[in-house]
Amino acid sequence: MAYTKSPSMDTYSSEDIDITREITSRAGNVQNKDEDYLNVFMEDSISKAAQDNRQFIVKRAGSNSLLASVASGTIRGSLYWRDQQRLYYAVGSNIYVRDFGAGTTTTLTPGGAWTSSGTVGFAEFEFNNGTTALIASDGTSLIQISTTNVITFCVDPDLPSPHDPNIIYIDGYILLVKLNTADIYNSDNNLPLSWTAGNFIDAEMEADYVTRILKVNNYVVACGTETMEYFWDAAIATGSPFQRNDTPVKRITFLSAYAQEQNNSYFVGKDLNGDYQVYKLYEFKCDPVGTPTISRYLNSLNTNYTGWTGAIVAFQGHQFYMLNAGTVTYCMDLKTGLWTRMAYKGNTNFNIGRSHGFGTTSSNSSIFTLNDGTSNWYYFDETIYQDSGVNFNCVIVTEAADFGTMNRKNMARLTIVGDRPPINSNILIQWSDDDYQSYNAGINTNLNQDIACIRQLGNFRQRCFKLTHSDNTLFRIQKLVADINKGNS
Numbered sequence: 001m002a003y004t005k006s007p008s009m010d011t012y013s014s015e016d017i018d019i020t021r022e023i024t025s026r027a028g029n030v031q032n033k034d035e036d037y038l039n040v041f042m043e044d045s046i047s048k049a050a051q052d053n054r055q056f057i058v059k060r061a062g063s064n065s066l067l068a069s070v071a072s073g074t075i076r077g078s079l080y081w082r083d084q085q086r087l088y089y090a091v092g093s094n095i096y097v098r099d100f101g102a103g104t105t106t107t108l109t110p111g112g113a114w115t116s117s118g119t120v121g122f123a124e125f126e127f128n129n130g131t132t133a134l135i136a137s138d139g140t141s142l143i144q145i146s147t148t149n150v151i152t153f154c155v156d157p158d159l160p161s162p163h164d165p166n167i168i169y170i171d172g173y174i175l176l177v178k179l180n181t182a183d184i185y186n187s188d189n190n191l192p193l194s195w196t197a198g199n200f201i202d203a204e205m206e207a208d209y210v211t212r213i214l215k216v217n218n219y220v221v222a223c224g225t226e227t228m229e230y231f232w233d234a235a236i237a238t239g240s241p242f243q244r245n246d247t248p249v250k251r252i253t254f255l256s257a258y259a260q261e262q263n264n265s266y267f268v269g270k271d272l273n274g275d276y277q278v279y280k281l282y283e284f285k286c287d288p289v290g291t292p293t294i295s296r297y298l299n300s301l302n303t304n305y306t307g308w309t310g311a312i313v314a315f316q317g318h319q320f321y322m323l324n325a326g327t328v329t330y331c332m333d334l335k336t337g338l339w340t341r342m343a344y345k346g347n348t349n350f351n352i353g354r355s356h357g358f359g360t361t362s363s364n365s366s367i368f369t370l371n372d373g374t375s376n377w378y379y380f381d382e383t384i385y386q387d388s389g390v391n392f393n394c395v396i397v398t399e400a401a402d403f404g405t406m407n408r409k410n411m412a413r414l415t416i417v418g419d420r421p422p423i424n425s426n427i428l429i430q431w432s433d434d435d436y437q438s439y440n441a442g443i444n445t446n447l448n449q450d451i452a453c454i455r456q457l458g459n460f461r462q463r464c465f466k467l468t469h470s471d472n473t474l475f476r477i478q479k480l481v482a483d484i485n486k487g488n489s
Contacts, residue, residue, distance in 0.1 A: 011487070015403050017465070017480035019396055020055035023330075023339050025293045028300030033436045036397035037340035040475075041318060041333055056418075059394045059475035060342065061315040062384035066367055067377040070096050070105070075369050077120030077165070080356035081134065084147060087356070087367075088134060090120035091375045095136065097149060110151050113141045121165035123174065128190050135174055135192050139165040142174075144193055154193040160185045160200075168215045171233045173241070175220060177210045184213060184222060184231065186240055201240035203229045205249050212254060216281060217263050219245070223254030228286065248284035257310035257323050259355075261334060266321045268298065268308055275299065278323060278332070291339055294323075294330055301326045311355040313366040315380040324351050324371075344370065345390045385472045393470045398480070400435060400464040408487040411457035414465070416447065418477030424448045425471040433460040442466075447475075459487075 020042050024034040037057070045054040071091045078089035087098040093116035095108040115138045123135045125144075134145040140161050142154035160178040163185070167176045174187040182203045188194040203210050203222040214221040220231045220242065228250040234243035253270040257278075260266075265281040266289070276298035278290035290298075308325040312334075319334040322342060329349040331342045342350040355368040358379065365379045378388070386392065403409060414429065430442035443454045469475045 012483070012485050013403075015401075015482045015484060017398055017401055017482055019057055019398055019477065019479055021399065022291065023293060023341060024291075024399075025296065028296035028298075034397075035399050036395065038396075039340075039342055039392055039394040040396065041316075041320070041331070041340055042336060042338050043318070043476075044336065054478060056476050056478050057396055058316065059385055059469065061380045061382040062386045062392075062472075063344075063368075063378045063388065064381045064384065065376065065388055066379045067098060067105075069374040069376045070107075071375055072373065073375065074371060074373055075354055075375050076118065076138075077122055077136075078354045078356065078369070079122035079124070079134065080358055080367070081124065082357075082359060083132065087358075087377070088122060088136075088145070089354075089369075089375065089377075090136070090138075092116050095120075095145070096375075106149055108145070108149060108151060110141070110143055110153070112153055114138055114143070115140060119165045121167045123167050123169040125169050125174065125192050126172075128172065133192075135167060135169070137163070137165040137167050137176065139163060139179075142167075142193065152193065154195070156193065156195045158195040158197045160195070164212060166212055168213055168220065170215060170218070170220060171241075173233075175213060177213055177222075180209055182208070182210050182222075182224065184210065184220070184240070184242070186242065189241075198239050201231065201242050201244070203227075203231075203244070205229050205244070205246070212258070214258070214260075214265050214281065216265060217283065221265075221281065226251065226253055228252055228254065228281075230284070250286045252279065252286055255305045255308075257305075257308045257325065259310035259312045259321055261312045261319060261321070264334075266310055266312075266332075268305065268310070268323065268325070276305075278321075289332065289337060294339060297328065297330075298325060309351075309353060309371065311352040311368060312357075313352070313355050313368060313380065314357065315366060316382055322350060322352055322355075324349055343392065345387045345392055385474065391470045391472055393468055394475060396465075396467040396477075397436075398465045400432075400462040401482075402462045403482070403484060403486065405486055406461050407489055408459050408461055410459045410485045410487070411463070411482055412485065413453050413455045413483040414457060415451060415453040415481040415483075416445070416467075416477055417479045417481060418447070418452075419474065420449075420452075421447050421471075421473045421475070423471075423473055425469070425473050425475070427452070427475075428468040429454055430466040430468075431457065431460075432464050432466070433462065435462070436464060439466055442468075 076090040085101045097106040144152045164177045185200040208224040208226040230245040231242040257268040277288040344350045353369040353371040358367040426444040430439040
């Protein structure tokens with residue numbers, strides 16, 4: 001055949017590789033197959049007026065130390081009292097108070113019957129004269145902490161004990177659940193340390209115990225071992241002032257990993273078929289917000305679900321629900337609903353124990369603790385991309401692309417379309433042609449250049465890419481572009 005400069009079929013093309021998808025895993029306990037995103041999140045730039053529908057992958061903010069450990073042992077419970085700019089947290093038999101306005105830390109020792117282990121619950125309380133206090137429970141005792149840090153014990157013999165320490169405040173009452181019952185007790189109105197024996201209501205739609213109560217808008221949600229029931233303040237004169245709303249009863253089991261963002265609650269629960277799901281509880285709705293990947297992972301774990309934790313954190317203009325279970329931390333963007341993974345330093349997970357939205361007159365951030373046996377506090381720092389001085393990896397793994405044909409192809413160049421960092425910063429690009437079973441050693445390329453790309457990538461039928469970035473600098477990319485030549489066999 002004679003040579004021609006105008007062949008009838010052009011087999012060369014530039015193909016976009018979409019990287020803004022979602023974390024996927026074909027098997028529950030496997031994180032090295034299919035698409036994966038570590039220490040990054042997706043960000044939309046959508047404007048109908050500007051006809052802008054770009055999407056980016058963005059590296060998460062780093063973190064720094066806020067408060068050094070005051071004592072060995074995991075933090076039992078905490079509350080950030082925004083009005084007072086104070087952080088209260090229980091470690092061992094003490095409660096520590098960090099006053100950010102004054103820059104001081106005070107140690108409170110309740111003494112008496114106050115325990116030194118187990119969960120401690122806190123709730124803000126407002127009296128009808130406008131004064132405020134904190135109410136804290138260790139599951140057996142109840143105390144009131146004034147704004148001057150004076151502790152007063154509840155000595156009322158009608159205080160239900162033992163009870164779930166996760167107390168709530170609503171309409172001038174403190175509510176709690178007596179353990180191994182369906183009884184929701186309320187304090188006397190405007191008197192958090194005063195209790196009356198008959199002031200309780202049973203969650204008795206089903207024959208199950210109540211394990212925790214939550215607050216949704218102006219409703220109290222009783223989470224049982226089989227159901228979720230709603231109660232409201234009906235101002236009943238005798239006994240409990242609360243009454244059940246029969247309409248929104250849910251057949252869902254609350255398990256663990258609870259976190260609240262405004263009036264939305266997130267937790268791991270179980271449906272009637274015994275399948276683990278991540279749920280969002282809001283108004284009269286309780287919807288699954290996890291993915292099949294998340295459910296498969298949770299169902300594959302042999303660990304006790306009581307050790308799974310949930311947290312709400314915010315950074316870089318986004319809010320996230322972080323679910324730590326087993327050895328993995330999954331993270332959902334509350335706006336987009338997309339899931340990625342997070343890991344602290346070089347760990348496999350980001351084991352947050354407790355978190356709070358933190359704000360003073362000079363700064364706003366999310367603060368958090370780690371389940372690491374210390375009482376350190378940290379905050380997300382958007383000016384760095386390290387965790388307490390240690391670089392962390394952000395990883396993007398793409399789907400296996402065949403570019404419309406299973407014929408063998410040759411790739412001449414792969415280009416990264418994204419931001420140019422202010423400093424020299426390498427990214428490691430690896431690829432797999434055997435369905436994620438193995439990767440090559442990869443090639444490093446500097447993102448701080450006119451075009452960040454690598455060349456001569458050989459031939460393949462299907463190919464997935466793994467991108468790893470670990471420098472202490474901003475990293476944001478939009479897509480990959482592959483220059484390929486498609487074969488005919």
